[in-house]
Amino acid sequence: MAKYLLLKHYRRSSGPAPLPGTDVPMEQWTQEEIDAHLTFMDDFADGLRERGEFVDGQALSPEGTFVRYGGEGKPPVTDGPFAETKDLIAGWMIIDVDSEERAHEAAAELSAAPGQGGEPICEWLEVRPFLTREPTADA
Amino acid sequence: MTTVEDLLRQLGPRVLGVLVRRGADFASAEDAVQEALIEAVTRWPEGMPSDPQAWLVTVAWRRWLDHVRSESARHRRERADLEEPPPGPTEQADDTLHLLFLCCHPALSPSSAVALTLRAVGGLTTRQVAEAYLVPESTMAQRISRAKRTIAEQGLDAEGERDLGRVLRVLYLVFNEGYGGEVDLAAEAIRLARELVGQTDDPEATGLLALMLLHHARRASRFAADGSLVTLADQDRSRWDTALAAEAVDLLHAALAADRLGEFQAQAAIAALHADAPSAQETDWPQVVGWYDELLALTGSPVVALNRAVAVGEADGPQAGLRALEEVPEGIPRREAAHAFLLERSGETTQAAELYARAAARASSTAERDHLTRQAARFRSR
Numbered sequence: 214m215a216k217y218l219l220l221k222h223y224r225r226s227s228g229p230a231p232l233p234g235t236d237v238p239m240e241q242w243t244q245e246e247i248d249a250h251l252t253f254m255d256d257f258a259d260g261l262r263e264r265g266e267f268v269d270g271q272a273l274s275p276e277g278t279f280v281r282y283g284g285e286g287k288p289p290v291t292d293g294p295f296a297e298t299k300d301l302i303a304g305w306m307i308i309d310v311d312s313e314e315r316a317h318e319a320a321a322e323l324s325a326a327p328g329q330g331g332e333p334i335c336e337w338l339e340v341r342p343f344l345t346r347e348p349t350a351d352a
Numbered sequence: 353m354t355t356v357e358d359l360l361r362q363l364g365p366r367v368l369g370v371l372v373r374r375g376a377d378f379a380s381a382e383d384a385v386q387e388a389l390i391e392a393v394t395r396w397p398e399g400m401p402s403d404p405q406a407w408l409v410t411v412a413w414r415r416w417l418d419h420v421r422s423e424s425a426r427h428r429r430e431r432a433d434l435e436e437p438p439p440g441p442t443e444q445a446d447d448t449l450h451l452l453f454l455c456c457h458p459a460l461s462p463s464s465a466v467a468l469t470l471r472a473v474g475g476l477t478t479r480q481v482a483e484a485y486l487v488p489e490s491t492m493a494q495r496i497s498r499a500k501r502t503i504a505e506q507g508l509d510a511e512g513e514r515d516l517g518r519v520l521r522v523l524y525l526v527f528n529e530g531y532g533g534e535v536d537l538a539a540e541a542i543r544l545a546r547e548l549v550g551q552t553d554d555p556e557a558t559g560l561l562a563l564m565l566l567h568h569a570r571r572a573s574r575f576a577a578d579g580s581l582v583t584l585a586d587q588d589r590s591r592w593d594t595a596l597a598a599e600a601v602d603l604l605h606a607a608l609a610a611d612r613l614g615e616f617q618a619q620a621a622i623a624a625l626h627a628d629a630p631s632a633q634e635t636d637w638p639q640v641v642g643w644y645d646e647l648l649a650l651t652g653s654p655v656v657a658l659n660r661a662v663a664v665g666e667a668d669g670p671q672a673g674l675r676a677l678e679e680v681p682e683g684i685p686r687r688e689a690a691h692a693f694l695l696e697r698s699g700e701t702t703q704a705a706e707l708y709a710r711a712a713a714r715a716s717s718t719a720e721r722d723h724l725t726r727q728a729a730r731f732r733s734r
Contacts, residue, residue, distance in 0.1 A: 265491050265495025265496075309487050344717055
């Protein structure tokens with residue numbers, strides 16, 4: 214088993230472009246479309262739980278702040294938010310699955326969540342393997 | 353000193369094995385055994401039964417029968433009664449083995465088989481298994497109950513599916529993949545392998561046990577105090593557990609004498625040659641290459657071919673190693689690291705540094721990544 218982080222990107226300044234017509238922001242969806250989308254997300258997580266593959270997951274606020282060290286004895290420097298230009302990570306999920314193929318399959322399933330008009334939104338999910346701690350045996 | 357808890361953990365799987373062999377289905381047999389164990393915890397401190405295992409079998413079997421009687425329809429109850437075997441001495445050795453084969457059922461994914469084996473044969477709690485694999489307990493509980501359902505649906509074919517090779521691979525996964533929570537999974541895998549060796553005269557089972565013991569013997573020296581990786585060549589060999597290694601070598605000799613070579617025996621032979629060498633330079637590299645040839649013929653694995661190329665580099669020089677590496681397909685884990693190592697040996701340091709950095713980016717563990725990053729940094733002047 215290996216753990217993977219599935220990152221949901223809503224808006225991005227890098228990475229592959231979304232499919233034309235599928236990148237309508239959620240605030241332009243109808244109530245029913247949003248409900249269908251959220252139900253899909255819950256069902257997806259339940260499916261993973263039932264398979265024994267779910268580790269953790271959270272949604273994130275779209276508003277974030279950039280912070281860095283401000284120098285000795287000075288307060289930290291903050292800036293932002295930059296929601297329009299920088300990557301916006303909407304949420305994340307950690308799964309523990311048998312193979313990379315299975316991780317991709319799960320991400321693709323999540324990407325098929327319904328959006329406007331009930332059509333799959335086909336959003337890009339970033340799939341990042343976790344670095345493990347050391348293996349027990351070496352060659 | 354053996355506490356009641358230790359004894360119960362040892363006996364639990366055996367009792368479960370007896371019930372399953374008698375025809376109880378896996379899930380309800382496990383419930384019954386748990387109830388018997390709970391009863392033992394409350395009763396035994398007042399007075400130990402003369403034969404604890406027989407006591408547990410009797411209690412668990414009664415509990416299981418109660419379940420069946422109260423929950424199933426009348427005809428199922430009657431059939432279970434009919435199928436109850438006549439009383440007689442139990443063959444407990446065969447039972448644990450049967451349980452292992454069940455837990456390593458071909459319909460299960462390797463990770464499910466690992467989880468179920470630890471739970472049912474290892475006697476670990478679901479929480480302990482979950483902790484060892486860093487997943488929530490509810491996730492592990494689901495994985496285990498799915499696995500049990502799969503077994504209940506599929507059953508185990510008489511001989512066709514009793515694949516010892518599969519059991520050995522699952523035990524090796526337990527040995528290799530655990531992160532170690534409160535239970536040391538490597539030690540647990542060794543314990544199970546010992547039981548398996550005691551019950552089969554299979555040279556591969558013995559070979560696997562020898563291999564685990566040899567790796568285990570080196571455990572203390574594989575990481576520095578700060579957690580960083582120490583490669584085989586740099587390990588402090590005085591910290592290797594020579595008693596454990598000696599036991600492994602004896603086991604290996606016995607296995608090889610059976611003249612039925614398999615991949616675990618060949619791997620153990622390589623590990624034994626390392627264990628035997630006072631230093632990396634004094635390793636019998638030509639013989640290591642010879643065993644890699646055997647291993648490659650047995651498995652055809654590109655990972656073996658990669659390790660063989662490194663050994664060829666030690667035996668016949670880096671140029672020969674680089675030629676051997678050409679046979680190894682691109683994209684194999686650690687190929688770039690091995691390539692960098694051989695290039696460095698042959699004096700091509702610039703290219704080696706670049707490859708070490710690329711290998712670091714693709715490392716699968718933090719210790720490996722940090723080690724390779726440091727390797728790359730050695731060539732940067734100041």
